[in-house]
Amino acid sequence: MDRLRLAAPVMFTALALALGFPGCDSSDSGGKDAITDSPGGADISGDRFDDHGEKFTLVVSGSGFAPHEGQALTVAFLEAGDDSAKGTQSTTITGGDFTVTFPDVLEAGRAYTVKYYADLSGNETCDTPPIDHGWSASVPAVTGDVTLPVTHNTNFDTSVCNFF
Ligand SMILES: [Ca+2]
DSSP states (O other): OHHHHHHTTTOHHHHHHHHHSTTOOSSOOSOHHHHHHOSSSTTHHHHHHHHHOOEEEEEEEEEOOGGGTTOEEEEEEEETTOOSOSEEEEEEOBTTBEEEEEEEEEETTOOEEEEEEEOTTOSSSOOTTTTSEEEEEEEOSOSSOEEEEEEOOSOOOTTGGGGO
16 A cells, blocks of 8 residues: 555556556656656665665775784775765784775765774774874775775875874
8 A cells, every 4th residue: 555655646657567567667668757766666766876876895905014913904985085984994914914895885986085004002093103003095986896905004194093
C-alpha cells in the first residue's frame, strides 16, 4: 500500500511501471522522464545520486617507514581546499610498511589531500612535527580507484595535526 501511495502522485506511468516491472528501470517504452522516477519508491533518491557520483576506493600504501616500526600510523583524507577530514583510519607500521584502505569514498573529478602521521612520541595524539612525524600528499582529480604510494622522508608537514 505504501508503494501505491508513493507512486501515484508522481505519474500514472510511474505507477504502471512500479506494478508491472518492480525493480526494473529501463525495459518499458513509457518515456525517459517516467523511467527516471519509476522503479520502486523509497530508495530512488539514493540510486539517482549514485548515478551522478560513482565512488572510488582510496588506498594509501606506505613503504620505507622502518624508523617508525611498531608505531601507530594514522591517515586522514580531505577534499582539496577543504579543511575537514572526510575519513580517518589508523594502523600499525609493520615491516616498515603500512596500508590503509578507504572503500568507496572518492568522487570522480574531485581532487584530495591525504594527511598522515606516525605517532613517534607514542601518546596516541598527533603532536606537531618533529615531535611526531607527519606528512601530506596530493591525489589529483579522481578517475577511478586510487592507490597512493608514499615513502618515508623528512619533509614534514608541520600543519598535519590540524586534521586529526
Ligand atoms: Ca604523538
